Amino acid sequence: MAITIDKEQAQFLVRLADTEMILGQRLCEMCSNGPFLEEDIALSNIALDLIGRAEQLYILISEIEGKGLSADDYAYRRNEREYFSIKLVEQPNTDFAWVIARQYLHDVYVKEIFTQLLSSKIDKVAGLSEKVLKEITYSHVHARDWMFRLGIGTPESNRRLQAAVDHLFKYAGELFAFDSIDKKFLSDITKLEQGWKSAVALTLAEANVKQPEIHKIYMRDYREGFHSEYLGHILSEMQFLPRAYPDAKW
Amino acid sequence: MVIQKEFGHLWELLSQIPDPEIPVINLVELGVIRKIEEKPDQDKVVITITPTYTGCPAKKLFNDLILEKLYENGYKNVELVSQLHPVWTTDWLTEETKAKLLKEGISPPTAENKIIQCPHCKSTDTRMISAFGSTPCQALYSCNKCLEPFNYFKCH
Ligand SMILES: [Zn+2]
Numbered sequence: 376m377a378i379t380i381d382k383e384q385a386q387f388l389v390r391l392a393d394t395e396m397i398l399g400q401r402l403c404e405m406c407s408n409g410p411f412l413e414e415d416i417a418l419s420n421i422a423l424d425l426i427g428r429a430e431q432l433y434i435l436i437s438e439i440e441g442k443g444l445s446a447d448d449y450a451y452r453r454n455e456r457e458y459f460s461i462k463l464v465e466q467p468n469t470d471f472a473w474v475i476a477r478q479y480l481h482d483v484y485v486k487e488i489f490t491q492l493l494s495s496k497i498d499k500v501a502g503l504s505e506k507v508l509k510e511i512t513y514s515h516v517h518a519r520d521w522m523f524r525l526g527i528g529t530p531e532s533n534r535r536l537q538a539a540v541d542h543l544f545k546y547a548g549e550l551f552a553f554d555s556i557d558k559k560f561l562s563d564i565t566k567l568e569q570g571w572k573s574a575v576a577l578t579l580a581e582a583n584v585k586q587p588e589i590h591k592i593y594m595r596d597y598r599e600g601f602h603s604e605y606l607g608h609i610l611s612e613m614q615f616l617p618r619a620y621p622d623a624k625w
Numbered sequence: 626m627v628i629q630k631e632f633g634h635l636w637e638l639l640s641q642i643p644d645p646e647i648p649v650i651n652l653v654e655l656g657v658i659r660k661i662e663e664k665p666d667q668d669k670v671v672i673t674i675t676p677t678y679t680g681c682p683a684k685k686l687f688n689d690l691i692l693e694k695l696y697e698n699g700y701k702n703v704e705l706v707s708q709l710h711p712v713w714t715t716d717w718l719t720e721e722t723k724a725k726l727l728k729e730g731i732s733p734p735t736a737e738n739k740i741i742q743c744p745h746c747k748s749t750d751t752r753m754i755s756a757f758g759s760t761p762c763q764a765l766y767s768c769n770k771c772l773e774p775f776n777y778f779k780c781h
Pocket residue numbers: 743744745746747748768769770771772773
């Protein structure tokens with residue numbers, strides 16, 4: 376049975392929740408595959424933060440919707456078209472530069488969003504935002520440091536970071552194609568877009584990476600449940616156990 | 626943190642529960658237990674918990690340990706309330722708790738992660754190896770003086 380999300384406030388929050396959930400799942404794939412031990416632990420720690428954040432958001436969504444569903448129901452019992460993650464975070468762990476560039480572009484975006492949500496009319500959203508902003512600082516600093524190290528490291532690391540950024544920027548246009556729901560719950564969409572663009576431009580310039588153009592979206596929007604080809608595969612792995620053994624408990 | 630005077634016996638019970646990841650300190654010292662209310666008319670205890678990190682994997686275990694401890698001591702009807710705000714902060718760790726951490730080999734949180742002391746030789750000439758450690762609340766450090774590695778409890 377399809378799980379629909381009916382209230383606008385919840386429809387807005389589920390975009391954030393799904394984005395954090397899917398990036399968390401992507402980073403889980405890096406567990407035991409990091410380039411060295413400390414980095415492996417770092418990526419797994421960041422994955423935990425993302426999944427914990429998604430869980431808190433799903434709990435809030437459940438409270439708003441009032442249908443008695445759990446965070447697990449939202450994470451594990453929705454299909455691809457019922458997910459609302461940004462395409463950027465669905466992109467694969469092609470190499471370490473992709474992992475870092477994806478994280479960096481995401482962190483700047485989400486930081487801007489949660490900063491605006493600090494003034495949310497819903498106390499719990501404002502409270503969670505304060506918590507998220509504290510936690511995300513570590514991830515953001517980590518990703519930005521690596522942007523510099525890869526960008527100005529060696530010709531090879533620079534080449535790889537440039538390739539990752541070139542690919543990931545194809546999904547940047549979608550971030551700013553705000554619809555009426557975004558406009559309702561974000562306090563200043565222009566500020567969000569400008570904030571992201573100026574922070575990213577500064578980092579790319581310092582990292583000696585050419586900034587690709589941000590194209591208008593030529594893919595259908597994640598806000599309507601359209602995704603890149605990767606999401607189905609991510610969900611099939613992530614949801615396998617709860618779907619094969621419904622109501623399994625730890 | 627300031628412990629409520631009321632329901633002292635319950636605070637005492639919960640302070641017997643070690644943090645599952647950093648067992649040298651207990652849940653009360655960690656500051657995750659924010660409020661305890663006993664409602665004798667409903668024969669019920671309500672405990673408000675604030676998680677350290679939203680993704681802390683010990684969250685569920687905290688709850689189980691609390692329920693177990695109270696159940697063993699005759700409190701069968703316990704409600705746990707999770708509260709994110711005000712957000713948990715390492716400011717809630719008392720000086721005694723910080724001293725305890727240092728003694729047990731974990732460098733305690735300091736303002737803005739600035740002056741970080743080696744728990745082995747007490748030198749403050751230390752460097753960060755990784756901002757992410759064995760648990761979400763710790764970072765990996767190394768001492769420039771005695772060369773030993775150690776965990777630092779991140780300021781948060
Ligand atoms: Zn030392």
